[in-house]
Amino acid sequence: MKKVLKYVITIALILVILFFVQKLFMPKYVSDVTEGRLIAEYYEEEMDHDILFVGDCEVYENFVPAMLWTDYGYNSYIRGSAQQLIWQSYYLLEDALRYEKPDVVIFNVLSMKYNEPQKEAYNRMSIEGMRWSKSKVDNIYASMTSKEHFIEYVFPLLRYHSRWSELEEEDIEHIFDTDVRFHNGYYMRVDAKPAKDVPGGEILGNYQFGDNSYKYLDMMTKLCKENDIELILIKAPSLYPYWYPEWEEQMEEYAKKNDLRYINFLELQDECNLNWDEDTYDAGLHLNYYGGQKVTKYLGDYIKNEIGLKSRRGDEKLEKIWNEKLELFNSDLENKLRELEGE
């Protein structure tokens, strides 16, 4: 009996050590590439959202959930991540539906252009933060490039062991850090860099979106219909990467065929009053807070007037949650403005 106990303790100790070492070696996304924390932050939420965004940086850098609450009473969250591919959006949505059923799901269609897995680093940021579930497993299999291995997602230590020579104080300091750094998935920027000399589209050999992209768009459409969710397809107003007329045609056709709403914000720049000298922080790729407010206003009005989603202002629990969130939001905004003035 004593011998068995010894073995159990030994194994437990080994597992604990391996767990700590793994945690230590994994990237913390604190001082740099903070977007790597986006996916995991969702699980810190009270999951009772009316609107859920899924998609790439064109959602988490262009729409402002705080404003959808203050101006429309909509509790929204952005499950976005850098270069989020369409199958990742699908599985993140499927994962979210294990916890909640939003009324509206908004998907940004730029990722339709990627028919195959792209880059491991982006995969890691879109997948590692997910809680383990069938959705996560399916997401890994759908996303892996030919050089990746499933086991390395199960035991990230196998992947990150070579970080041993790069470990910094921050790796120890933030080893179990789950602090929320974004605002319902929104990445706030207040600086501006005018959009000038934005390249047009180069000639492509093939403008047709791939079968794999369509497969997941079909799956997303079906999932939303089965759950009585209004799926809205959007193309954010980002000027680059170039959005081809041939792509636009395919999305318009898909939306029509599947009875979905589709908003192309590139065509609504004037209506949104976007000023590309002031409303972008990186020359047209993403909007800053000011540009984000403008397109969020259009979206909020659209959801209110076209879909008739009811405001939840007055819901005591939500009011309390948002009061705290807004305090953080405003303080972050002030800090960023102060930093900008100091530059």
Next chain:
Amino acid sequence: MKKLAVTLMGVLMCVSLAACGNSNDSKVISGDVNNTTVNAQNNNVENEGQEASGSSVSGYVFSFNGTDVVVDADAEPIIASLGEPTSYYENPSCAFNGLDKIYTYSSFEVDTYPQNEKDLISGVILKDDTVSTKEGICIGQSNQNMIDTYGEEYTNEDGMCVYRKDNMKLCFILDGDQIVSIKYLSTVLDEE
């Protein structure tokens, strides 16, 4: 207790061995995952980049006014030699540090990607028939001209006729029988 200590030491040794023994490990996610780099390929690329800035080059090469624009070579001396572009655009990647840069000249475009604090050439795109490949093919010529010059050993990839050589590919886009676009592209960034 001895056994326990030995086991624990074994575990720690395994971890440290794993940490050191990555000579064949194809990828390293560095630091805060600033980028996923493919070591084996990058080593080649760095070497080629150095060679390219010198005299020895590999792959198909675009040449303009005596300047060789070599894919995966250090962009700095090449851009300096090409002169002032008609326009320039910086494209920060989502999340990661560094900028992809686009230098547009009157009849071609040079794209770069960041690597180890340098910018390397990721691609050259020919825009009109005032420039041609070193082998003499330009936009407007026929499919047969392409085959006569580069042979039939090309693959069809995403609507393009692709000739691969070393770590780069030379791509032709045809509209019917006519060449409408010519691109020199690096394959280093292709992870798939």
